[in-house]
Amino acid sequence: MEKTEIINKAKEVLSPLETENIIKFLKGLNFNSIIGNPIILGLFLLLLFYAVIKRSKFILLFLFTCISVAALIHYTMPESGVMSLSTLLPFAGGGVAICAILIYFGFIK
Numbered sequence: 001m002e003k004t005e006i007i008n009k010a011k012e013v014l015s016p017l018e019t020e021n022i023i024k025f026l027k028g029l030n031f032n033s034i035i036g037n038p039i040i041l042g043l044f045l046l047l048l049f050y051a052v053i054k055r056s057k058f059i060l061l062f063l064f065t066c067i068s069v070a071a072l073i074h075y076t077m078p079e080s081g082v083m084s085l086s087t088l089l090p091f092a093g094g095g096v097a098i099c100a101i102l103i104y105f106g107f108i109k
Contacts, residue, residue, distance in 0.1 A: 035070060061106055068098050 015021070034040055044063060051059035072094040076087060083091075 061102060
């Protein structure tokens with residue numbers, strides 16, 4: 001193969017990883033599809049495996065934060081997107097609980 005053929009082949013293989021395509025992919029995601037997306041779940045599993053092997057507390061805290069914020073938004077945000085006092089209080093309480101857990105495990109323990 002000549003250099004130009006190799007370069008053209010590499011361009012075809014790497015074209016899905018262009019910034020424009022990645023931004024389109026991310027804009028098309030909503031919260032429910034992020035939770036069920038196998039690519040993102042695979043990345044989280046790889047990070048979890050790495051964190052357990054290396055015993056990295058901060059990576060585990062990052063994964064906990066991502067998963068707990070996703071669950072918090074999924075269960076406390078109303079379908080209409082309009083926040084009222086009855087939906088704001090559980091959201092704020094959950095946020096405070098997540099922050100308290102992060103501070104405890106990140107700085108105290």
